[in-house]
Amino acid sequence: MSMDELTLVGRIAVWILPVIFAITVHEVAHGWVASQFGDNTAKSLGRLTLNPISHMDLVGTVIVPGVLLLLGGFIFGWAKPVPVNWHNLKNPKRDMIYVALAGPFANLLMAIGWGVVMKIGYMMGAQNEYFAIPLIYMGYAGIFINSVLMMLNLLPILPLDGGRVLAGLLPMRASIEFSKLERLGFPILVFIIVMGWLSKILGPPVYFLQTSIFKILGI
Template sequence: MDELNVMQRIAVWALPVIFAITVHETAHGWVALRFGDPTARMLGRLTLNPIKHIDPIGTILVPGILLMLGGIIFGWAKPVPITYENLRNPKRDMALVALGGPLSNLIMAAFWVAIAQLGAWLGGNPGFFLIYMAVAGIFINIILMVLNLLPLPPLDGGRVAVGLLPGPASWQLSRIEPYGFPILVLLLVTGILGQILWPMVTWFLSLLGGMTGLAPEAFLAVLYSLV
């Protein structure tokens, strides 16, 4: 596949990145509402309107810099506020609220599989554009899902683990939360994070790529041209 210029990369990545991170946050609020916490709805955050969720650094600056550098696109939105005490069964329900984010990314990845199928059916320039955007959507959602499933607070997987573990172990794990982000950065710069995540990311990409209607080599060619 031909190398994309900066404007083409922006056009391809913009919607997948914005909606991957905003749908993720909205899902947390939606699940919390189901279990008795209306905080996100009361603050106007139970919406798919990206403007309500945009973090100037995580949603715009960081993805933009990565895009210009030609690296893997990544970002985050403003966390949806959850009032722990409003949940009917706070420990259990908080784990389910946390799980809602990664699950939403899996659903979004499946949505982009359908868009890739539509692009393959359409063909021509519109079809190619949809295929590129769909592959970007599959990739960013799988990355966000797998990353957030790591059992490290404050990631969603860490909060799921806190909700599932018995009292003392749960409390000990929750104490890591203030140090979670520095630990994540350390794992990233040492290459350990990639070694942990990449096998699962590769497995999901292979599975979903096979559902797009694209030949495996074509799916990989589009993916490599994007990252």
Template sequence: MNALNQIQLLAVLALPVVLAITVHEAAHGWVANRLGDRTALMLGRVTFNPLRHIDPIGTVLVPLVTFLLAGLLFGWAKPVPVNVQNLRHPRRDMALVALAGPGVNLLMAIAWGLTIQGGMWLLDVNQWVALPLVYMGAAGVLINVFLMVLNLVPLLPLDGGRVLNAMLPRRWSYYFSRLEPYGLLILVLLLATGRLGLVLLPPVIGTVSLLPGADIVRELFHY
């Protein structure tokens, strides 16, 4: 996307980022509600209203700083509260609640890929409509796949860590859960040293290559 200046790039990224984060968090709450825990629903978190999910630091400040300084979007939203004791099958259902977020990111990535294809079809009809669709679709694919892969890393408090925690024997699960306060610090250190990108890039590129519009995403982002 070298043809875009930073303001144009931010405009292209804004909607995909907001939807990726908002729908991801809403999915956690929706699945938790279906499995017996109404906590998120009662707190108004099962909604597509981004204001309900935005964390001023994690959703606004950190992504803006990392984008301007490193050209990488990194951040988080307010976690959806889940009362495990309300779930009908606590360990199994907690894993399902955790998987809902990355799962819906994959669905959105597919939808954005189809948006790219629709934009390409419209190129000869109306470029003013087609080009924003193509650029936004490419951003949507990459953002959602990146968010999906990042959240599947088996580290608490990420969704992958929740799934692993539910699968471990109870004694191991107890010790693993005690590492959660250090999870975000580990992620920040991995980001600062460049290791996070090395870990995430192969599965991100591999997943994107299977989606609609993969060639356009590769061409626009030059990977």
């Protein structure tokens, strides 16, 4: 049975944990790294927790993934951004680079972790099919959603993480001018999606990451 042949309940069971962990841990990683550099804003607001309820966004965590799941298409979502007060950072311009990279790096680690889950499923074999197949499907879903979120967030568009990294790397004057474009970030991203360019942009790096994980783990 392929992923496309699963019932709606089956697809929900397969995708729900990978999606929740992907977007929750991504945000917690931002807040945790910020706290290491002097900003405890997220910690003081109780956002350094893996409890998904603390990070849920009605639209991004529930409605959008739910609708996409019903349509049987690309699964995507987001959580409430963890607040970071860059004024509290020891070296704001430099430290924001590390804070921004924390989210995508967390997704990379989770993608590898879900790859291990998938590998375990294959190792269990046909004699344990009842347990093996869910692990294989869930592992693949985890690799996919984390690969997509990692690559999407690395796009050099504010307010995405890649935009934060670019702002930190640019000379101060250029960084200030670039940061003024943040209000255009969401419209630009919507335009890219509407034009059908997002899959062409993300497709190659997502495929490379997925196949690399499969190769490393011998899947």
